[in-house]
Amino acid sequence: MIENTPLVRKLGAFVALLDPELSVLASLHKRRRTFVAGRDLVHQGQSDQAAYILASGWACSYKLLEDGQRQIVDFQIPGDFLGLRSVLLHVSDHSIEPVTDIEVTEVLAADLLKAFAQTPRLATAVLWAASRDEAMVVEHLVGVGRRDAAERMAHFLLELGGRLAWVGLGNTDGYACPLTQYHLADALGLSAVHVNRVLRQLREAGMVTFRDGFVAFDDYDQLIKFAQFDPSYMDQKGPFLP
Amino acid sequence: MIENTPLVRKLGAFVALLDPELSVLASLHKRRRTFVAGRDLVHQGQSDQAAYILASGWACSYKLLEDGQRQIVDFQIPGDFLGLRSVLLHVSDHSIEPVTDIEVTEVLAADLLKAFAQTPRLATAVLWAASRDEAMVVEHLVGVGRRDAAERMAHFLLELGGRLAWVGLGNTDGYACPLTQYHLADALGLSAVHVNRVLRQLREAGMVTFRDGFVAFDDYDQLIKFAQFDPSYMDQKGPFLP
């Protein structure tokens, strides 16, 4: 029997992966490595030979400005690629920090490109996955550009919840969330102080409570409405490349 | 002789395209169509069977919020895909508006997927191109999240200049730019009023002048420094998939 990793689940949503593809995919999983929370595994500007697939834990990718400010671009949860773009572009345009201790499997650039050459359907599947990730970055951009702090926070917590539900780590009641308020601030383009106030505001409005590493949706429907959250772009469609 | 379109030039930067790939690419170019400025060619929520490759003119992709605000995610210039993500994800999560009258060639979803299956290297090349585009959206996100209005504007104008230079439509002196101040506002997450003030400020500082559809870099080096612009992520690397 072929293994059923988070990645296989993710890609399988787009193309019905056949045995040859699955075995190529399995052959990619090389060394298993672990990293401790807080110590970057990739630095901006570094040129990389390997990408990783996140097996457990949370990470975030971010960019640093010269004045020391940082913008978190995305959080990665199990099943996500780390540093795929770095490999394709030959150099990392961002840094990656584990939010918690994490486990990853290493994928060598050469192996990945070879795998694409051998199994075009796999390349298409990865392209699709990358598109979904990009759609999320775009949504993030819209939030930072055009939503006020509270809407932005609400939207962010909902999206994260959707992604987690998606890999079995959450539901409409809530989810475990190891992020600090500083992480939220850097992701949402706010100050940590203001993040705190906004969280209080949402809590007092009876919509979400984020406390002790747990996000609880107190009134899911109201929150969706408040955030103008459109769940459709996160819908899982069945495979359409047979 | 195989044709040399902007797209071929773009993809050729990553993989050395061979004759079979080039002919598959050529076979993608189906109907040629034109659209007039201002009338959307793709609507948010619409499900699409076709993507386009922009042959001439400028377009922009944007998302609309319920309250009527809009965020422009990216501008497309000749050689760029329009709506590639819509095709891959089966539904468009954004709208596309031609900024000027444009010419495009249509690419049918089915043809594209078939082309990927036949020529894996082409799929890899498109994945690479998509990664570069995503890197740009990420940079955009950083700007909107963490830079003040003037830096944001400066950075944006430089990046656009880089992309245009890249397809032969500009250089370090400046470039023709059909955008209105409203476009800039919607792209940068500012009000049109403030865009105007910021442009004045940059002009009076002797860095850039944007006037009458033309962006002139008055002091390129100073502007780069001011914007903390890192040109490296736009560097053209030679092909590395032989």
Next chain:
DNA sequence: CCTAAGGACTGATGTCGATCAGCCCAGCAT
């Protein structure tokens, strides 16, 4: 010829969120 409309531009006023300057608590190390 006159009007309408879009785009650039400006001053006055208002507000959202940053910044500054702190307190409190839990866990951990000396």
Next chain:
DNA sequence: ATGCTGGGCTGATCGACATCAGTCCTTAGG
């Protein structure tokens, strides 16, 4: 037991940018 550190939390002040309310100019249309 006593600091120290990281994270959560809070009030006061300040500033960047939005909003409002216009003017001016050019082009297009009746």
